[in-house]
Amino acid sequence: MGLDKYGIAKRIAQEVKSGYYVNLGIGIPTLVANYIPPEKQVILQSENGLLGMGPFPEKGEEDPDMINAGKQTITALKGAALFDSAESFAMIRSGKINLTILGAMEVSDTGDIANWKIPGKMVKGMGGAMDLVASANNIIVAMQHKSKEGESKLLHACTLPLTGIKCVKKIVTDLAVLEVMQEGGFKLVERAPGVSVEEIKLATEGRLWVPEQVPEMVL
Amino acid sequence: MISKVVANADIAIADIPDNAILMVGGFGLSGIPENCISALLKKGVKGLTCISNNAGVADFGLGLLLQQHQIKKMISSYVGENEEFERQLLSGVLEVELIPQGTLAERIRAGGAGIPAFFTPAGVGTEVQEGKELREFNGKMYLMEHWLRSDFSLVKAWKGDTQGNLIYKGTSRNFNPMMAAAGKITIAEVEELVPAGELDANFIHTPGVYVHRIFQGAKYEKRIENRTTR
Numbered sequence: 001m002g003l004d005k006y007g008i009a010k011r012i013a014q015e016v017k018s019g020y021y022v023n024l025g026i027g028i029p030t031l032v033a034n035y036i037p038p039e040k041q042v043i044l045q046s047e048n049g050l051l052g053m054g055p056f057p058e059k060g061e062e063d064p065d066m067i068n069a070g071k072q073t074i075t076a077l078k079g080a081a082l083f084d085s086a087e088s089f090a091m092i093r094s095g096k097i098n099l100t101i102l103g104a105m106e107v108s109d110t111g112d113i114a115n116w117k118i119p120g121k122m123v124k125g126m127g128g129a130m131d132l133v134a135s136a137n138n139i140i141v142a143m144q145h146k147s148k149e150g151e152s153k154l155l156h157a158c159t160l161p162l163t164g165i166k167c168v169k170k171i172v173t174d175l176a177v178l179e180v181m182q183e184g185g186f187k188l189v190e191r192a193p194g195v196s197v198e199e200i201k202l203a204t205e206g207r208l209w210v211p212e213q214v215p216e217m218v219l
Numbered sequence: 220m221i222s223k224v225v226a227n228a229d230i231a232i233a234d235i236p237d238n239a240i241l242m243v244g245g246f247g248l249s250g251i252p253e254n255c256i257s258a259l260l261k262k263g264v265k266g267l268t269c270i271s272n273n274a275g276v277a278d279f280g281l282g283l284l285l286q287q288h289q290i291k292k293m294i295s296s297y298v299g300e301n302e303e304f305e306r307q308l309l310s311g312v313l314e315v316e317l318i319p320q321g322t323l324a325e326r327i328r329a330g331g332a333g334i335p336a337f338f339t340p341a342g343v344g345t346e347v348q349e350g351k352e353l354r355e356f357n358g359k360m361y362l363m364e365h366w367l368r369s370d371f372s373l374v375k376a377w378k379g380d381t382q383g384n385l386i387y388k389g390t391s392r393n394f395n396p397m398m399a400a401a402g403k404i405t406i407a408e409v410e411e412l413v414p415a416g417e418l419d420a421n422f423i424h425t426p427g428v429y430v431h432r433i434f435q436g437a438k439y440e441k442r443i444e445n446r447t448t449r
Contacts, residue, residue, distance in 0.1 A: 047320065048246040049390045059448045064249060064441040065377075065389035071247035071300070072447040082389060084396045084424075085246070085272070086328040089321030093339065112344075123308055123315070124299030130347060131321030134340035165344035 001199070002174035002192045003217075008142050010035045010219050012101060012172050015140055016042055023047060023092070023132060025102030026070045028142040032101055045097055047088050047128040052080025069128065089128070093135045100136035102129060104143045104168075106158040109206035111168040111180040113141065114160035126163060133164030145173035145203045152205035154178070154186060176200045177217065178208075185209050190217045223383045223427070224412070225434045228258035231406045235371050237264050238291070242327065242369040242398040243271040243281060247300070248444045250391030251280050252375040254408050254436040259284060268292040270367060272323065272394055274304045279442050288312070294367070296320035300444065319347060322364050324397060329366035331400025331429070336365045372402025375436075376425065379409035380416070383430030384423045392424065399429045408436045 003011070005028045013035035016022060023045045024030050033055075036042050044053040046068040053068060054075035062073040076082070091097060106114040113133055116126040133139060146152055154171065170189075171178045177190040185207035188200060193216050201208060225231045232255055235241070245251030259267075260283050267290050274293055275282035284290050285303050292314040298304050307313035318326070319341040329337055338361035342348050352363040374395040377388035385407055387395060399405045407425075412435035 046390070048249075048393050056447045056449045062443060062446055062448065063389060064443050065391040067247060067249050067390055067443075067445070069246075071249070071444040073443055073445070074447070076389075082392060085320070085324035085393050086397050089324050092321060093341075123305060123317075125295060125297040125317040126319050126347075127297035128320035130319035130345065131339075131341040134343060162345045 002145070002195055004174070006031060007192070007219060008172050008174060011177065011217055012140055012142055015170070016040060016099060018042065020098040021045055021051070021096060022099045022101065023097050025100075025129070027103045029101040029103060030070065032142070045088070045091070046074070047085070047092065047132070049083050049085060049088050050076060050080060052077045054080070089131050092128075092131055095135060095137055097136060099138045099140065100132050101140045101142055102132065104141045104153070106153050106155055106160050107141055107143070107168050107171055108155050108158045109180065109186050110184045111166045112158050113163050113168050114158040115163050117161045119161065129163050133167045136167070139168050141168050141171045143171070143173055145175040145200075152203055154204045154206045156206045175203055181209065187211070188214050190215055192217055193219070222381070223431060223433050224381050225432050227434055227437060228254040228408065229261065231255065231408070231432045231434055232258045232262065235259065235262070235264055238266040239264070239370045240268045241270065242372040242402060243269050244372075244374040244393065244395035244398050245280065246272050246390065246393035248275065248280050248442050250375050250387065250393050250395055251275070252373040252408050253439055255373040255406060256280065256283060259289065260287060263287070263289070265289050266291045268294065270294040270327070270369060272296050272320065274298045274301045276300050276444060277303045279440075285313070292316070294318060294323070296323050324394060326364055326367040327394065327397040327401045330368040331397055334366060336363050338363055367401060369398070369402045370404065372398040372405040374399045374405065374407050374425075376407055376409045378411045378413060378418060379407055379430075379433050380413050380418050380427070381433070382415045383407065383427030383433050384418055385409065385425035385430065386418060386422060387424050396425050399425045402429070404431050405429055406432045408434055410436060410439060
């Protein structure tokens with residue numbers, strides 16, 4: 001039960017407001033672009049040096065000099081701008097990017113996030129994630145509620161090396177939409193279609209606050 | 220004025236010694252100095268420290284130098300696409316320093332701009348913070364990072380002129396302009412080398428003052444790492 005990755009992306013797309021500059025991480029966040037309606041004028045930033053990222057190119061039109069942060073071939077929309085990596089992170093650090101959407105391995109109930117390293121197992125590096133989470137005003141995490149091993153990824157405290165502290169505002173999982181409360185704890189905001197509050201409680205290790213009414217997501 | 224133009228990559232990199240600190244431009248495989256990397260492979264220099272956002276893939280880019288064990292240390296932000304890299308790292312033959320991407324870019328920019336250190340919020344509260352000075356500005360915590368400079372910076376541009384002025388194309392610009400400025404000696408390879416005066420001065424990305432040697436690359440494979448279409 002619960003949403004698939006496309007469902008998660010579709011729900012997150014509702015959080016994107018017209019006029020936003022948005023940075024999308026690798027994985028589910030990349031899919032969000034497919035569900036932003038064209039009437040919302042949203043400009044996508046790719047941290048390797050592009051504002052105004054467009055869709056993948058048509059077959060035969062791939063350009064090795066036009067890639068996104070996931071090294072995928074992409075296009076630039078009309079009105080796009082190109083720049084170097086220092087400039088790219090200058091706009092990120094100075095808070096010009098309105099919304100950052102990224103994946104996570106763990107999120108704590110105080111808004112800490114871990115998504116770059118599993119000691120002894122995975123040593124890929126943090127890429128731009130630490131810069132993004134340290135500076136973004138508005139961070140939404142897209143992830144599965146539980147790991148493949150069935151462990152909760154919404155914890156009281158992260159167990160993996162941190163990417164950033166007290167930065168996550170909202171989490172959209174296959175089961176629910178949750179907000180990180182100022183005073184700590186996850187607030188259950190919405191349930192995925194057909195998912196009960198009880199299921200979400202069982203899948204959440206961190207402190208969870210459940211209001212009297214928890215509506216179902218409207219997708 | 221002594222000409223900056225050299226005939227080819229072999230001549231351009233001829234004096235790079237063992238144990239040199241290099242900056243190598245590019246993001247993924249986009250905007251990497253392919254010809255300089257091939258020349259380093261041929262020359263067989265060893266013990267290199269490479270400052271580069273990524274480490275190429277197993278059989279292209281810096282991955283080629285890794286395969287031949289020419290690199291002693293990598294300073295990068297993301298190295299996920301290279302199994303050879305991961306193998307050498309886990310077995311302890313390769314030293315690696317992972318740095319947040321924006322911090323890496325700014326440390327290189329600072330090196331080229333004569334700024335020895337700066338404060339950034341990236342990494343506060345994480346293991347990146349270890350051993351670094353912390354300071355509060357306007358109620359938020361920042362940590363101090365130092366500039367990075369190289370013995371040789373190897374950059375790749377789309378077009379260049381005989382004065383060393385450079386223009387990049389698309390997202391292949393990435394780390395190249397900052398690295399060009401941060402090199403004690405900067406070697407630029409370009410797809411097209413033109414006489415001074417042919418590039419519009421309004422659209423120069425890297426002014427020639429930063430470039431010591433320039434040549435037109437013999438050939439460019441420009442491999443695509445992750446080909447995606449609609």
